[in-house]
Amino acid sequence: MKLETLLVKNFRCYTEKSFRFNPHFNLIVGQNASGKTAVLDAASVAIATWLLGFKKKNDKKSLTPTDATLSYVEKEGESQFIEAWPVLVSATGEIKGQFVGWxxxxxxxxxxTRYGHAGDLIALARECDQQLAEDIKLPLISYYGTMRLWQDPRVSKPKVSLSKSSYRPSRLxxxxxxxxxxxALKDFVAWFARQxxxxxxxxxxxxxxxxxxxxxxxCVENAKHLRFDPKRGELIITFEHSEPQPFNFLSDGQRCVLALVADIAQKAAILNPQLGDDVLKETxxxxxxxxxxxxxxxxxxxHVIEDLRTTFPKVQFICTTHSPFLIQSLRSSEELIMLDGLAPAQLANKTLEDIAAGVMDVNSPEVSYRYAEMKGVAMEYMKMLDKAELSPQEKLDEYKKRLADSLAPYADNPAFQAFLELQRVSKLGE
Structure with a gap:
């Protein structure tokens, strides 16, 4: 399965917007509130349509009232939010060698949530459902949000049991x-323990x-080995040049990548066990x-993008980011989806400053925001001094007050203030 296009209407912040995806990797970039997560939510609704073709539906993803675009309008003397209907998510893509739209x-x-125009996709899923006992390949689909590690989708808290040694999961x-x-980290730990x-x-x-x-x-930096400790009831990971560490002792970054990669790999292995050692390469x-x-x-x-590419070479990734390092690691500008502005023709050999300024619209990225601000204030201060020096005597007090006010926010930097104060004294006197 690969998504080629996605069209949304009256969905979240989009009245109408279309997207085209690279078949390998996609990185969505935009400012806060530009709609990055909304694209992923719409894409998750689209790919979840595949599950409607299976008798045993393991997951559902429907459109909800909160997906509708809101307008804040005056109506009958009152200000209120008005929802826009209908909400629509339309997609095209390649599934099992066929081009399908739904x-x-x-x-x-x-x-x-209607799915009347998704018949072709659902029919392909039904064919797969009838051939589960055969060596057909099932496509992997998965969605990971920003709270992926801190909230478990299970209501109950299953205990790890090692007594079910004959347990064999359904491919679905x-x-x-x-x-x-x-x-569902608890599910993964239980699965790993049984294995x-x-x-x-x-x-x-x-x-x-x-x-x-x-x-x-x-995919986890410097990792050497991973095992389950039945006494602690958790995963233990060993890194190069360090002692084994329980999962809960790892950094947030290590836990996020470990849980993410583990979930993807486990899902692929369960969906396509017939692929054996090549399951991650072929899924x-x-x-x-x-x-x-x-x-x-x-x-x-x-290098996180290249790690994912190498580990799951046939999977299409659609991700969001605020990181210039991730943008810099893309192989081409065709993998970059800009929600505000246009992607540059070339990304190769771009410096972080080039990406921050040209792609992410960050002014003067080579210095801190405060440094750039202070530099601007100093330049304006000197210009004001030149004007004050030529102004009538009766206006000097007004200029001195304006000069003092411009330096007031930088009381934490006495050297900066002292330098400009000396400039004022040399031109205007005390």
Whole structure:
């Protein structure tokens, strides 16, 4: 599965907007409140349509009344919000070698989410549902929001049990919570624990366990080994040149990447166990990630995209970011989706200053905002001094007050103030 286009109408902040996606990697960039997360939410509604073709629906994603675009208007003497209807999400893409178009819509706050124009996509899913016992490949779909690690989609708190050594999941469990933006970390830990217990009983690791462990170690910086500790009931990860660390002792960045990669790899392994060692290389699909750079040090940000590409080469990623380091690591400008402004023709060899100024609209990125502000104040101060020096005597007091007011916000920098005060005294006297 690959998304090619996405069209939204009356969805969140968009009255009408269309997007075209690169088949490999997409990085959505824009200022706060420009609609980055809204694009991912709309895309999640689109890809979740695939699940409607399976008898056992593991997840649902419908349009809700809060998805409607709001207008603040005067009506009958009162100011109020007016919802725009109908809300529509339309998409095209390639699924199982076929080009398909489909849409979901909602006509009113109380109406159901319609899928009448999604028949072709649902029919393909039904074919797969009937052939689950065969060696067909199922596409991977998943959505990860900014709160992906801190909220578990499960209401209950399952305990890790090692007694179910014969447990074999249905392939469709790979779609469980797939468009819920939260990661079911407890589910993964329980799955990993069962896999290691089976490996202990049988004297060898399953292919699923090996590929998932390899994916995590390949994407978490300096990781060497990952295992489950039954005494602590949690994952233990070993890094180069350090002692083993429990998952809860890791940094937020380490936990975010570990949980993200683990969830993707586990879903792929459950959906397509027949692919064996090549499951991560051969599984296709669409992954949505909000703020891919979340909690990551800039050094890690510089290679996280390539890590994901290498580990999941046939998956299409659609991500958002505020990081110039991620933008710099893209392979071409075709992978950059700008919500405000135009993407540059070339990204290769662009400096961070070039990207910050040219792509992210940050003025003077080579210095801090306060430094640039102080420099501007100093220039205006000197210009005001020149005018004051030529002004009549009766206006000097007014100029001196304006000069003093312009320096007042920088009381924390006495050297800055003292220098400009000396300039004032030399030109205007005390």
């Amino acid at each position: 849409e979901r819509s909602k006509d009113s706050p109380t109406g159901n 469990e790979g779609y469980k919570h797939c468009v819920d933006p939260r990661i 290691e217990w089976n490996a202990f009983q049988e004297g060898r690791e399953s292919t699923m366990l090996k590929v998932v462990r390899k994916a995590i170690i390949g 296709e699909g669409v992954i949505l990630i909000d703020e891919l750079d979340l909690h990551l040090h800039p050094r890690w940000q510089r």
